[in-house]
Amino acid sequence: MSDISKNLQQQIVSACEEKRALRIAGGNSKTFYGNTVVGEAINISGHRGIINYAATELVITARSGTPLQEIKAALAEHRQMLAFEPPQFSDSATIGGTVACNFSGPRRAYAGAARDFVLGCNIINGKGELLSFGGEVMKNVAGYDVSRLMAGAMGTLGVITEVSIKVLPVPEIEITLAFECSARKALDDMHRWSRLPLPISASCYDGDRLFMRLSASENAVDAARKQMGGEKVAAAKDYWKKIREQQHAFFNSDKPLWRLSVASNAPPMHIDGKCLYEWGGALRWLESDESATEIRKQARAAHGHAILFRDMEGTANGEKFHPLSLGLQRIHKNLKTAFDPAGILNPGKMYPEL
Amino acid sequence: MSTLNTHAVDKQKLIKQLQHIMPARAVLHQREDLRPYECDGLSAYRELPLVTVLPETLEQVQAVLKYCYQHEIPVVARGAGTGLSGGALPHADGVLLSLARFSQIIDIDAERRIARVQPGVRNLAISQVAEKFGLYYAPDPSSQIACSIGGNVAENSGGVHCLKYGLTVHNIQQLTLLTIEGELLSIGGGGLDCAGYDLLALLTGSEGMLGVIVEVTVKLLPIPERAQVILAAFDDVAKAGAAVGDIISAGIIPAGLEMMDRLAIQAAEDFVHAGYPANAEAILLCELDGTNEEVSSHVAEVREILKISGATEVRTARDAAERALFWAGRKAAFPAVGRISPDYYCMDGTIPRKQLPHVLKTIASLSKEYDLPVANVFHAGDGNLHPLILYDANKPGELERTEEFGGKILELCVEVGGSITGEHGVGMEKINQMCVQFKALELSQFHAIKHAFDEKALLNPGKAVPTLHRCAEFGAMHVHKGELPFPELERF
Numbered sequence: 068m069s070d071i072s073k074n075l076q077q078q079i080v081s082a083c084e085e086k087r088a089l090r091i092a093g094g095n096s097k098t099f100y101g102n103t104v105v106g107e108a109i110n111i112s113g114h115r116g117i118i119n120y121a122a123t124e125l126v127i128t129a130r131s132g133t134p135l136q137e138i139k140a141a142l143a144e145h146r147q148m149l150a151f152e153p154p155q156f157s158d159s160a161t162i163g164g165t166v167a168c169n170f171s172g173p174r175r176a177y178a179g180a181a182r183d184f185v186l187g188c189n190i191i192n193g194k195g196e197l198l199s200f201g202g203e204v205m206k207n208v209a210g211y212d213v214s215r216l217m218a219g220a221m222g223t224l225g226v227i228t229e230v231s232i233k234v235l236p237v238p239e240i241e242i243t244l245a246f247e248c249s250a251r252k253a254l255d256d257m258h259r260w261s262r263l264p265l266p267i268s269a270s271c272y273d274g275d276r277l278f279m280r281l282s283a284s285e286n287a288v289d290a291a292r293k294q295m296g297g298e299k300v301a302a303a304k305d306y307w308k309k310i311r312e313q314q315h316a317f318f319n320s321d322k323p324l325w326r327l328s329v330a331s332n333a334p335p336m337h338i339d340g341k342c343l344y345e346w347g348g349a350l351r352w353l354e355s356d357e358s359a360t361e362i363r364k365q366a367r368a369a370h371g372h373a374i375l376f377r378d379m380e381g382t383a384n385g386e387k388f389h390p391l392s393l394g395l396q397r398i399h400k401n402l403k404t405a406f407d408p409a410g411i412l413n414p415g416k417m418y419p420e421l
Numbered sequence: 422m423s424t425l426n427t428h429a430v431d432k433q434k435l436i437k438q439l440q441h442i443m444p445a446r447a448v449l450h451q452r453e454d455l456r457p458y459e460c461d462g463l464s465a466y467r468e469l470p471l472v473t474v475l476p477e478t479l480e481q482v483q484a485v486l487k488y489c490y491q492h493e494i495p496v497v498a499r500g501a502g503t504g505l506s507g508g509a510l511p512h513a514d515g516v517l518l519s520l521a522r523f524s525q526i527i528d529i530d531a532e533r534r535i536a537r538v539q540p541g542v543r544n545l546a547i548s549q550v551a552e553k554f555g556l557y558y559a560p561d562p563s564s565q566i567a568c569s570i571g572g573n574v575a576e577n578s579g580g581v582h583c584l585k586y587g588l589t590v591h592n593i594q595q596l597t598l599l600t601i602e603g604e605l606l607s608i609g610g611g612g613l614d615c616a617g618y619d620l621l622a623l624l625t626g627s628e629g630m631l632g633v634i635v636e637v638t639v640k641l642l643p644i645p646e647r648a649q650v651i652l653a654a655f656d657d658v659a660k661a662g663a664a665v666g667d668i669i670s671a672g673i674i675p676a677g678l679e680m681m682d683r684l685a686i687q688a689a690e691d692f693v694h695a696g697y698p699a700n701a702e703a704i705l706l707c708e709l710d711g712t713n714e715e716v717s718s719h720v721a722e723v724r725e726i727l728k729i730s731g732a733t734e735v736r737t738a739r740d741a742a743e744r745a746l747f748w749a750g751r752k753a754a755f756p757a758v759g760r761i762s763p764d765y766y767c768m769d770g771t772i773p774r775k776q777l778p779h780v781l782k783t784i785a786s787l788s789k790e791y792d793l794p795v796a797n798v799f800h801a802g803d804g805n806l807h808p809l810i811l812y813d814a815n816k817p818g819e820l821e822r823t824e825e826f827g828g829k830i831l832e833l834c835v836e837v838g839g840s841i842t843g844e845h846g847v848g849m850e851k852i853n854q855m856c857v858q859f860k861a862l863e864l865s866q867f868h869a870i871k872h873a874f875d876e877k878a879l880l881n882p883g884k885a886v887p888t889l890h891r892c893a894e895f896g897a898m899h900v901h902k903g904e905l906p907f908p909e910l911e912r913f
């Protein structure tokens with residue numbers, strides 16, 4: 068438990084005065100993600116501790132450097148959870164880094180992303196101002212929703228120092244059903260089921276089999292299982308952990324790993340390589356040597372975008388994220404200026420101009 | 422307050438120009454034609470715009486914005502005008518831009534469970550059309566028969582089912598926005614997230630300050646197999662408040678969890694005869710939905726919890742008709758209160774749930790102090806209070822006393838860690854309380870965000886975020902002039 072926000076603020080104030088770039092480091096579990104930042108490290112991991120957690124209020128507030136593990140453990144004691152099921156990628160992952168990347172796991176399509184559960188944030192902007200937005204209440208429309216804007220901004224708009232997150236009860240029971248099928252059939256089935264009031268909480272097609280997780284009361288899960296068929300998977304918890312943490316055999320490759328966020332019912336893409344489907348078809352992991360131009364073209368045609376998630380060769384620096392339209396580029400630059408006029412916070416982490 | 426319009430707008434020239442852009446019938450400028458637009462749902466605030474326009478095409482909206490941008494004329498967007506914070510209150514020197522004619526549901530993609538709609542589409546109309554696909558749009562403000570989806574996005578509206586299904590921000594996927602320059606931006610994407618910053622979140626709840634929403638893609642959900650409502654009566658408001666926490670700690674998230682106090686119960690009962698227990702100090706309505714099996718087990722569990730929490734009576738609706746009746750009283754609570762008092766003022770604060778007993782007690786004593794009765798109706802599950810202050814605008818001084826009382830309630834919400842608005846927005850109404858909720862630095866950050874979208878401050882000027890100057894006058898905050906980071910921001 069320690070509060071080093073004054074210290075962090077001081078570092079940012081002087082970096083701003085001297086126009087020195089800062090590289091924001093949480094647990095360093097996700098440094099592979101995004102473009103390389105050249106700058107002096109500002110380390111958040113010492114800023115840790117759960118500040119407030121009342122199970123009946125369904126909210127937890129923690130300093131941003133608090134390890135994700137510590138938060139999950141505290142919630143588990145009250146049979147609650149982070150419903151966006153964030154990946155950790157390493158034991159050192161922090162809650163601040165998780166929110167900054169808006170990382171969400173298998174439950175995302177059914178419960179929401181990290182950004183959906185963010186209720187409030189304290190941040191230090193690029194001028195070194197400590198600001199507080201949102202709060203611990205479920206509904207709050209006073210002022211612009213800066214807290215959610217921080218989710219996925221990858222530190223380029225501010226250093227998150229504290230975050231309040233809505234939490235949910237752990238479902239009574241979870242089972243996973245598996246179905247052997249083609250990609251086409253898997254997509255069809257996922258869509259057919261998602262239109263019915265079934266307690267689905269995760270879906271994944273790994274190239275051979277479709278896995279569907281059900282979460283609800285025991286009788287509801289049993290009833291859904293009868294309706295859907297399939298085979299009950301024995302070590303289901305481990306399966307979803309491996310998908311979430313990218314430890315599944317699929318991810319064991321030296322090819323570039325692309326993350327495609329597309330219309331869920333887009334047909335399987337014509338790209339050489341392997342594809343793993345999650346989120347009812349809306350998230351596709353692609354291992355391929357195909358050119359960025361081609362992958363982005365197909366992602367766009369499927370109403371989505373593509374991120375180079377892991378770049379094995381390290382040659383694509385600066386171009387990992389999907390290019391923005393000119394209009395959006397302008398708004399992004401203006402927002403960057405609004406929060407970080409000197410351009411010192413994680414410059415280039417997302418886009419070269421931010 | 423606004424330094425913007427030191428130059429007088431040439432009204433005749435403006436009308437002529439607007440008539441070039443769209444048919445003359447779509448440009449209203451006579452006093453009597455402008456009357457219907459002088460206020461939104463908060464009728465205590467009124468102002469006539471210079472002109473009201475009712476464009477029908479995207480190109481027309483674009484042309485209006487371009488013209489206003491070029492000539493520095495304020496623009497206020499308006500949906501259905503049901504807002505309760507004066508957000509759509511016109512600007513005396515500006516154009517009121519009604520999106521009412523944009524009322525088409527463009528497409529429902531049942532497979533992806535999304536609907537692409539124009540901004541003027543009524544909230545309820547979406548669910549009505551989606552029903553044939555077994556789908557519905559979850560956020561259900563009580564005004565849903567009238568309010569527009571564009572207004573819902575601008576206010577991040579909620580409803581009784583938000584506890585489980587989230588607010589507008591959780592239920593939309595894509596927006597098309599026109600900037601004040603008339604530039605078309607596509608925000609969000611066809612997938613579940615998008616490239617770059619989460620502008621979808623930033624725009625939701627931005628009260629028409631950042632751009633004009635011209636299309637919305639909403640997410641649809643499968644209609645639950647079964648929904649069942651339980652009514653519980655309590656002889657003590659605090660016990661009812663505690664029961665809310667008990668249900669949630671048992672791991673159950675009801676679809677809706679609403680509370681009414683004695684005065685609200687009586688008013689509703691007299692109006693719709695829902696069969697509410699007449700002597701109760703408070704009632705809870707708890708709706709459980711999901712698969713048939715799950716609802717059955719949750720109904721049994723919740724009934725037990727409510728009894729242990731001290732409910733004097735627990736009823737479960739026997740059938741759909743009784744379920745509708747239980748809800749009828751809650752849904753008609755505002756008009757019901759309207760029947761027992763010449764005027765009422767609806768507040769909208771949020772608090773951490775555990776503060777419910779303390780806040781209700783304090784409101785009760787403020788009610789005595791101001792000599793104005795209060796009926797409480799609220800989204801108890803997410804701590805969103807709607808105290809309705811009963812007053813009579815014809816009695817001199819009573820409106821002012823009511824507003825002061827309302828302000829005190831909002832400040833109380835902030836004091837216990839809550840917010841001055843859960844779903845109705847700041848608009849014109851809560852502009853002073855923003856100075857209590859936020860410090861000068863945060864307000865300056867808001868102004869900087871506004872500047873990123875609307876550098877000339879033409880969209881809905883004077884709303885949602887107070888100038889630091891105004892806060893200094895309000896006395897809630899001390900501004901050291903020399904420290905203002907953006908002196909030019911005064912005009913926002």
Ligand SMILES: Cc1cc2nc3c(=O)[nH]c(=O)nc-3n(C[C@H](O)[C@H](O)[C@H](O)COP(=O)(O)OP(=O)(O)OC[C@H]3O[C@@H](n4cnc5c(N)ncnc54)[C@H](O)[C@@H]3O)c2cc1C
Nearest residue numbers: 500501502503504508562563569571572575578579629634
């Ligand atoms: C009886 C009653 C009950 C209500 N119950 C609820 C409730 O349960 N929950 C709740 O959340 N609200 C409730 N409200 C408030 C209100 O209905 C909502 O705020 C609603 O979303 C407003 O929609 P509207 O179309 O009427 O918007 P308007 O009142 O016309 O406008 C509201 C704001 O949105 C902006 N705006 C409108 N359209 C656009 C657009 N296309 N682009 C950009 N900006 C735009 C306006 O400038 C304004 O700032 C209630 C109101 C009434 C009268």
Ligand SMILES: Cc1cc2nc3c(=O)[nH]c(=O)nc-3n(C[C@H](O)[C@H](O)[C@H](O)COP(=O)(O)OP(=O)(O)OC[C@H]3O[C@@H](n4cnc5c(N)ncnc54)[C@H](O)[C@@H]3O)c2cc1C
Nearest residue numbers: 646647648649650713717720724736737738739740741744
């Ligand atoms: C397949 C199915 C579909 C349904 N679909 C709908 C629907 O779409 N909409 C809808 O509104 N309803 C629906 N119902 C509910 C139905 O109309 C009855 O209300 C319901 O079956 C009653 O069962 P329950 O377990 O909920 O008991 P309750 O609703 O709790 O009980 C019904 C009555 O019995 C009494 N009671 C029950 N249990 C207790 C107890 N433990 N202690 C004291 N008194 C008790 C209560 O006073 C209550 O008035 C559905 C029911 C089924 C089985």
